[in-house]
Amino acid sequence: MPQPSPQIETHPFPAIFPAHATVMMMGTFPPTAEKRCMEFHYPNFQNDMWRIYGAIFFDNPDHFRIENEKRFDPVRIEAFLHERGIALCSTVHTAIREQGNASDKFLKIVEAVDLSAVLAQVPHCRWLFTTGGKATDTLLQLLPQKMPSPKTNTFMAYPFSPDRELWLYRLPSTSRAYPLSLANKIAAYRAFFQQAGIR
Numbered sequence: 001m002p003q004p005s006p007q008i009e010t011h012p013f014p015a016i017f018p019a020h021a022t023v024m025m026m027g028t029f030p031p032t033a034e035k036r037c038m039e040f041h042y043p044n045f046q047n048d049m050w051r052i053y054g055a056i057f058f059d060n061p062d063h064f065r066i067e068n069e070k071r072f073d074p075v076r077i078e079a080f081l082h083e084r085g086i087a088l089c090s091t092v093h094t095a096i097r098e099q100g101n102a103s104d105k106f107l108k109i110v111e112a113v114d115l116s117a118v119l120a121q122v123p124h125c126r127w128l129f130t131t132g133g134k135a136t137d138t139l140l141q142l143l144p145q146k147m148p149s150p151k152t153n154t155f156m157a158y159p160f161s162p163d164r165e166l167w168l169y170r171l172p173s174t175s176r177a178y179p180l181s182l183a184n185k186i187a188a189y190r191a192f193f194q195q196a197g198i199r
Contacts, residue, residue: 006096008110013041015089015118016081023127023196024087024118028134029095029107040074041088042174048182049131049174050077055186056193057084084198087122089113091130091138112138115160126166127196128158132173139168153188155195169195 011029030036036043042050050072054063057080064072064080081088091113099106119125130136136149143160150156155169169192172180180188193199 006098006108008094008096010094011090011092013039013090015087015121016041016078017087017089017118017121018082018085019122019124021085021087021122021125023085023129023193023198024089024122024125025129025131026089026091026113026135026139027131028090028092028138029097032097037071038074040072040077041090043072044175045070045072046176047174048176048185051182052174052186052189053077053080056190061182085124086198087125089118091135107134109138112142115139115142119161119164119166127155127169127192128166129169129171129192129196131171132175132178133170136168136170153191 013030027042030041031044037045050064051061055061064077066073092107092109093113094110096108096110097106098108128139130139133149139158140147140149147156150168150170152170152172155167158166158168160166171192172178172185172188174185
């Protein structure tokens with residue numbers, strides 16, 4: 001019996017574009033709906049992204065957690081991103097989950113982000129930072145010339161637009177599947193924010 005064709009999914013969450021943003025976080029695709037604790041970016045409660053932000057900016061990994069619940073508060077997170085000038089946008093517009101899960105390894109990109117349109121909405125942004133290898137490779141494929149991927153915790157000039165200086169900084173994945181301690185992830189993200197002048 002023929003197998004059903006894989007479904008093309010559109011990224012479910014709108015990008016966050018503070019007008020004064022100087023940095024933009026760019027990942028790939030969220031987990032499937034049943035794995036989400038909220039309808040917002042990095043929605044898996046086991047993912048450490050919002051614990052890292054809480055630790056760096058508030059000295060409290062649970063700052064964005066809703067008390068006594070296994071979920072984060074998307075309203076507070078979005079307000080924080082706007083306050084600090086941190087944009088958030090996926091590198092992927094549409095994709096197919098070849099194994100039905102959130103693994104980048106089995107994510108087939110159908111349509112990447114329209115980066116020109118995105119950058120037009122954040123005119124002060126100079127830093128793009130990725131949260132893993134798939135997002136980094138996706139951005140590199142948007143360049144007119146082939147360039148090697150930066151190693152984790154390093155950055156490179158990103159010559160996407162001839163009239164705009166951009167830098168691409170690669171950070172480790174915040175997934176629990178990534179073999180790095182929370183303390184080391186926090187240190188890596190803190191180093192980036194210090195480099196980019198975000199306190």
